[in-house]
Amino acid sequence: MPVPAAGLEAYQRERALALASDARRKANYDAYQAHQRRGAVVDYLPIKLNIENVSRCNFRCTMCVVAEWPKGQRAEDMTFDDFRRLIDEQYGLVEIKLQGIGEPLMQRGDEFFEMIRYARSKHIWVRTTTNASQLHLRTITRNWSTPGSTKSRSRSMAPPRTCSRASASVRCSSASRPIAS
């Protein structure tokens, strides 16, 4: 995993807060650290999780499977209620990546940011990866000013010329704007 833009100190501070805020999480984390990795029995819950909130995208990169899925997606968008239930059940989590295959900012309304806020209320570190096409200034300043959420522009994102070959409907010029840190 890349070093978070907020720095290792902030990352470690949030890890400590996450463990201190829930005795079950701390016990689960201790079990994870004590586990013999070659053992057949896993007696702890996941401490990190990849969560795919949407499986669709506004791009059609030539090497990506999204375009091959029927109607360009493999599942309905995750709702905030489902996300909250998952986070509550998985009390061992200290970190999530909120993105799978697809563009996470395609989620309608404010639910993607509600998810980030809910995870951050439990000091769960949040990462995401985006093709950056939706990262206009209002989105960044209103919703991503909270320490403990890390965004990355996808390294697999096709450059503008490749994009325009991949799909005439894609406005690739917006993807080349720099990401605010």
Ligand code: SF4
């Ligand atoms: S931006 Fe990412 S998710 Fe979207 S089509 Fe390209 S590789 Fe796939």
